[in-house]
Amino acid sequence: MYRLIKPVFFQFDPEKVHHFVVKRLNWFHAHFPFGKTILRSSFDVQIKGLEREVFGIKFKNPVGLAAGFDKNGEYIEALSDLGFGFIEVGTVTPLPQPGNDLPRMFRLPKDQALINRMGFNNKGVDTLAERLRLLKVKNKEIVIGGNIGKNKLTPNEDAVSDYVKCFERLFDVVDYFVVNVSSPNTPGLRELQEKEPLTDLLKTLQGLNHKNGISRPILLKIAPDLTDEQLNDIVDIVIESKIAGVIATNTTVDKSTLTSPAELAAEQGGLSGKPLTQRSTEVIRYLSKRSGKAFPIIGVGGIHSAQDAKDKLEAGASLIQVYTGFVYEGPEIVKNICKALV
Template sequence: MLYPLLRPLLFCLDAEAAHEATLKLLDQVHALKLDGLLSCSIPRQPVEAMGLTFPNPVGLAAGLDKNGAHIDALAALGFGFIEIGTVTPRPQAGNPKPRLFRVASHQGIINRMGFNNHGVDELLENVRNCRFKGILGINIGKNATTPIENAVDDYLICLDKVYAYSSYITVNISSPNTKNLRQLQGEDELTALLSALKQRQTELADKHGRYVPLAVKIAPDLDDEQIAAVARTLTTQKIDGVIATNTTLSREEIAGHPLAGEAGGLSGRPVRERSTQLIRKLAKELDGALPIIGVGGILHGTDAVEKIEAGAALVQLYSGLIYRGPALVAECAQALANAKR
């Protein structure tokens, strides 16, 4: 495997520069048909969720390919599904740099990217130009300059545009890096937003002759009462899936680290237990009403199994890939296949 040799070099670079360099390298390897240098054989283990058949339960989380510019190269790593975005109606630069930090001693990442992306129209052009025919999720959000009381307008614009190109659509209301965004997780706000999106989903299904599932991505920092309220709202609004979880604002797991004071969401190993506990509580509240996609701190195959045992139907990777590389995809898929035996 090539990544263990490359990682020390990448870790010498600024984290965001390393991210961009890695994606360019993936594209080059894929163009040369050398994907075998980075990927391993993936056991086929179909999973039914949200009305879709996933070839294996290990997906790529949103955030790694915000503009959908690297779909084919990423898919070659063996993911059962790919999620791109978060995308907003208009292009935006995101927060000032530096905005991405490795907490290497804890295998964590802090980011305050701020939904930096080239806008929904460019993302869709990239999707139209890719060859990938597998399950593609598109994660949508609101522009930073859109007042929170008008957030539904941005989500509806994105929903309208991405609907025909998505296998499923994720509504991101849990990034800590867009001001006031997490307010949308409140029961009244969430009900109003999802009611509008569900109505538009019905209209779009009639227009396109195809039903595209809606999922909602939530934060790991919800308390028990909030988890119950979210579960109640998702069920009442007949949402098709929930992704648990996004990054945490807590620094409890990295207390005392020099980077603990950096603003942004913390992901990777430090969020693993927090995410798993929320999944376990959410699964109990949902009681099978809709599937959970588990994400947060998966760095080993055993972590993926832990998420499934807590109540998730599928898992997603992101920060773990930075520390473990593409081999993590096959390791998680194999561990989940073994756990089913």
Template structure:
């Protein structure tokens, strides 16, 4: 089915296609019987897929990565495709339009995307309002990916993460601290040891003061050196956050085959070119830390084999985004079935 309509979507500007697809899915799920039909086609229900990770029960290990549903608008709809968890955001305290358009580009020859969206979202309060009235999430775990506003200076960034934490705390199952997007100026500087320790320590203090602490994860870039990854291991174990998401998009352009004018576009690359590097980062973190914390693997998952490689490298869970765009919703079930066959 998806192969028939994919050429239509790929004839559009990528951002326009995203809005057409999400709007179409929302309209479809309003039709009587459509939700049950989607569930019967795409969902793989089997208790053997259940995973207990950082204190949460995931009905399966395949999730939708942040960026697809920035404003918590499509959780009920996307759940029908069989995701075990859905991560909203990146959410910032105040609404912001993001970077100027065009800001997303398809590299079809590389099965990749370049994006420089810039945390375009409607703000933490709007997302919290939608989550408050969410009714039918089908047992899907919800993560909240949080970041800072573009105009917030780095020395005040912790306040933005605090605001988002308080706004979303009652409505999400886990948090992700995003300091690794390449599309907000200076954001990746917060991956340095001192500022990152400050942000995570502060959030953990607030978290421990709550009646029930919620898992806090850190999303990291694939462009970190081994020495920087060693720092990440130390930071995670010192702050005792729940785990790591590896990885965000890359600023590398190595090996890309698409037209040079596209490759030169600013932004982060996702998709197939990230497959090997994200798996390498997962394996490094897992082995060097002696599996001290759970890892969610994301980056270049375009097939069940890609997912299995990340699980074998040490990931506890898997997330999709660009692979979902290129391969379609059947990829979720393919991964679940491959896990069951093992």
């Protein structure tokens, strides 16, 4: 079905289509007679062999939805009906912000890729926290990750305070945290991946990570464009700060392999999809070997098939996430991956 609809969707602006689709999915889940049952029977795979426990959390399957798809946590229940083992919301910032100017998302069908320069557009952490609080009252079974960042106008020297605000506000309503310092679409953000500021940020959050005897797993999301030396630093920082693990990887700024028309490939922003498949897997394998499998890795980047997912798990990932593959392959991608893993 999706293969028949996709050519129509691809005739329109990607961001507008995104909002159109998720709003109607949400309506179908909430208001169509037996909508939730239809979605779950069509897409959700309940197989015990897929269950796994990672950083102290039980996942019904290892296939998650990456951050950016549901920034404000508005569609979690409907998306969960599609079979995801966990859903990551955000990136969220302390204050609401509109993000970068439109247009800011571009399809590259020839490369099965996306370029985005969204710029952390979101409604702010207070709105997200309240929405997640209500959701957790209704449904405690959905595993939710909170991806946190800094506001565009916050200088890097004050960035820690933005992450702390998001961390404290979401602590009671998410199952794990992701520290996003690797998006290429917020000016200067990737400078926070350097060893000194990153160590300071993660140690500060870990110092707060005990509330009434409870702690949340904290993961670091890194860019695929890091050198081996920088990846070595990441391993050292993760072990030293004692955070739970790493998400590898975010989007890339390397567009050297693209075959799409030059004017499209030249659009500013982070590249995701098939051109990232190999590099993200290489980063996973490097981190896993370098650390001696000292911490879990969530693998993301260019997963468009069950084989792509298997490659990342075999490289050392404990869990995986999809985004661009979800856009290109449709909602059956979760079921297809899960069946193949069994």
